[in-house]
Amino acid sequence: MYNLVLNENMKIYRRVRTWILIGLMAGFVILGNFVMWHEAKDASADDWQTQVTQEKENWNKQLQKTNLDEGLEKFYKERIAVIDYQLEHDIHPTQGTMWNGILESASLAMLITLLTIIIAGDIIASEFATGTIKLLLIRPASRLKILLSKYIAMLMFSFVLLLTLFIISFLLNGILFGFNHMGLPLIRLIDGQVVEQNMFLYLWKTYLLNGISTVMYITIAFMISSAFRSSAMAIAFSIGTLFAGNILLEVLRGYNWSKYLLFANTDLTQYLDNRPFQDGMTLSFSIGVLVVYFVVLNLISWLMFTRRDVAA
Amino acid sequence: MSNEPIISLRNVTKRIGRKTVIDNLTFDVPQGEIFGFLGPNGAGKTTTIRMIVGLISITDGQILIKGNNIKTDFEEAIRHVGAIVENPEMYKYLSGYRNLVHYARMVPGVTKARIDEVVALVKLEDRIHDKVRKYSLGMRQRLGVAQALLHRPSLLILDEPTNGLDPEGIRELRDYLRYLTRVEGITVIVSSHLLSEMELMCDRVAILQRGKLVDVQPIDYFTHGSDTSQTYQIEVQMPEQAMAVIGQMKGIEELKRSEDGFIEVTAERELVPDILEELIKNHIRVYGVQRVRTSLEDKFLEITGGGQVV
Numbered sequence: 001m002y003n004l005v006l007n008e009n010m011k012i013y014r015r016v017r018t019w020i021l022i023g024l025m026a027g028f029v030i031l032g033n034f035v036m037w038h039e040a041k042d043a044s045a046d047d048w049q050t051q052v053t054q055e056k057e058n059w060n061k062q063l064q065k066t067n068l069d070e071g072l073e074k075f076y077k078e079r080i081a082v083i084d085y086q087l088e089h090d091i092h093p094t095q096g097t098m099w100n101g102i103l104e105s106a107s108l109a110m111l112i113t114l115l116t117i118i119i120a121g122d123i124i125a126s127e128f129a130t131g132t133i134k135l136l137l138i139r140p141a142s143r144l145k146i147l148l149s150k151y152i153a154m155l156m157f158s159f160v161l162l163l164t165l166f167i168i169s170f171l172l173n174g175i176l177f178g179f180n181h182m183g184l185p186l187i188r189l190i191d192g193q194v195v196e197q198n199m200f201l202y203l204w205k206t207y208l209l210n211g212i213s214t215v216m217y218i219t220i221a222f223m224i225s226s227a228f229r230s231s232a233m234a235i236a237f238s239i240g241t242l243f244a245g246n247i248l249l250e251v252l253r254g255y256n257w258s259k260y261l262l263f264a265n266t267d268l269t270q271y272l273d274n275r276p277f278q279d280g281m282t283l284s285f286s287i288g289v290l291v292v293y294f295v296v297l298n299l300i301s302w303l304m305f306t307r308r309d310v311a312a
Numbered sequence: 313m314s315n316e317p318i319i320s321l322r323n324v325t326k327r328i329g330r331k332t333v334i335d336n337l338t339f340d341v342p343q344g345e346i347f348g349f350l351g352p353n354g355a356g357k358t359t360t361i362r363m364i365v366g367l368i369s370i371t372d373g374q375i376l377i378k379g380n381n382i383k384t385d386f387e388e389a390i391r392h393v394g395a396i397v398e399n400p401e402m403y404k405y406l407s408g409y410r411n412l413v414h415y416a417r418m419v420p421g422v423t424k425a426r427i428d429e430v431v432a433l434v435k436l437e438d439r440i441h442d443k444v445r446k447y448s449l450g451m452r453q454r455l456g457v458a459q460a461l462l463h464r465p466s467l468l469i470l471d472e473p474t475n476g477l478d479p480e481g482i483r484e485l486r487d488y489l490r491y492l493t494r495v496e497g498i499t500v501i502v503s504s505h506l507l508s509e510m511e512l513m514c515d516r517v518a519i520l521q522r523g524k525l526v527d528v529q530p531i532d533y534f535t536h537g538s539d540t541s542q543t544y545q546i547e548v549q550m551p552e553q554a555m556a557v558i559g560q561m562k563g564i565e566e567l568k569r570s571e572d573g574f575i576e577v578t579a580e581r582e583l584v585p586d587i588l589e590e591l592i593k594n595h596i597r598v599y600g601v602q603r604v605r606t607s608l609e610d611k612f613l614e615i616t617g618g619g620q621v622v
Contacts, residue, residue, distance in 0.1 A: 007418070010414065016405075134397040134401065138367065139390065140388070311362070
């Protein structure tokens with residue numbers, strides 16, 4: 001099994017295409033962070049105490065308004081509480097430090113999904129397209145093991161992209177803003193209480209929650225790749241679902257059954273911020289739905305890959 | 313050599329939908345033999361080979377490789393098999409060497425030394441670190457043979473191995489297969505739609521026609537080897553005198569004029585140069601000598617549907 005994964009990795013990383021994708025990932029992170037740095041540079045003329053005090057006054061003014069949206073009011077109050085805490089304990093806010101860029105970059109995790117789909121859609125189908133599947137399957141390794149090794153190699157690839165994202169955004173922001181705030185805690189309001197959280201821990205939690213949706217989309221691409229044996233179809237369909245899924249959700253939000261859709265459950269950060277797609281959805285509900293989809297999709301991949309004749 | 317067959321097919325049948333593609337194949341191949349699958353395109357050669365290596369499922373019957381059922385003991389059975397199914401398709405973006413490393417990792421016990429050994433065997437040392445993309449068809453074919461031999465298989469299966477090879481390449485492959493069977497005791501199954509190729513390569517041939525096994529015979533049966541007599545057609549300037557000259561020679565089994573004016577001599581192969589020498593000595597000009605198609609070849613053409621053979 002170890003050797004099979006080595007083989008799959010060799011087939012991934014000894015291709016120019018793969019490095020273009022990794023380069024693309026790095027390029028987006030670098031570009032995004034430079035833009036953010038450029039904007040932050042112009043804004044940060046004063047020291048941070050003055051800045052947050054100004055921000056607090058601004059929020060206070062907003063709170064005076066009469067026809068205030070309930071969600072906005074909550075948001076303003078949370079911000080004010082956090083600012084008070086920061087001023088009181090002399091804790092630098094993330095703005096103007098390396099952490100701002102790093103946290104913002106976490107939203108680029110969507111790009112990881114996109115780029116991994118390209119490899120995942122191709123990893124089975126291309127073996128059929130080029131005919132190499134005939135030499136691959138006549139070895140003393142069961143088809144299940146070969147399928148599994150490809151799946152593991154995919155997960156490893158998405159992790160490589162995640163590391164690219166983390167390392168580049170960390171180093172680049174460190175260089176641009178200085179590494180002096182590395183130990184800065186994250187101040188958040190949880191259940192009405194201001195708490196300090198470890199920044200690294202929070203960052204990786206965000207990464208891993210994003211990773212769950214990446215895994216689901218890899219699984220979809222994998223299943224289509226295995227069922228139709230066509231790279232183009234697998235890549236197009238998976239990327240299509242990735243984008244169309246969210247649009248579809250907005251349309252179907254009114255229907256109760258839409259909470260059973262895969263896309264309604266892939267984004268688990270909805271529970272971190274306590275704003276589920278539909279009322280009554282809980283973290284364990286979503287995990288349950290995801291597990292069912294995960295099992296069914298993989299079962300289809302497995303059946304399609306192991307049971308069908310190779311006549312290509 | 314043991315008498316235990318390396319591979320044995322028992323009533324092997326493949327149905328796709330209602331269509332029976334392979335119908336009740338039964339045969340054994342003993343160790344050290346080069347066994348040929350002969351038949352026109354679409355006769356089921358490739359399908360049979362794919363069933364042997366487990367790429368296609370078997371509807372009925374069973375295939376045993378060294379006693380292991382390919383269906384139920386796939387990993388144990390396939391361990392003894394090296395194969396090229398149709399064209400040797402390799403990962404073009406990897407070097408030849410990396411391709412071999414890839415396959416070596418899939419079987420326990422293939423060392424680096426063994427890879428080098430196989431590379432030397434197929435004479436690819438100079439180009440093995442080049443990308444396969446840059447290889448000629450002949451080199452890819454050789455790399456294909458190399459990957460099939462990596463794990464020292466007992467059974468080598470080659471599907472249309474001479475497709476796209478030049479005559480030199482075909483000769484090399486033939487010599488190579490001889491070496492493998494005679495020296496290393498490997499059993500070889502090759503498929504082809506060309507009788508001329510088969511007769512130079514194989515010990516025994518199975519003729520496949522529309523998914524059915526028509527006949528399994530030693531190759532001599534179809535081609536008449538060098539030790540049996542055959543009929544030759546000779547075109548000469550003076551047929552009457554030539555007939556008289558040949559008629560005096562020993563070992564001539566039959567002598568007659570054909571309808572189109574040629575002389576037809578039935579004799580052992582070894583006598584042909586003597587006949588020519590005798591004719592020339594008697595100042596009879598010879599324009600051509602041709603082996604007349606034997607009745608068995610006619611039979612072969614008949615059963616396999618003509619045209620595409622030879």
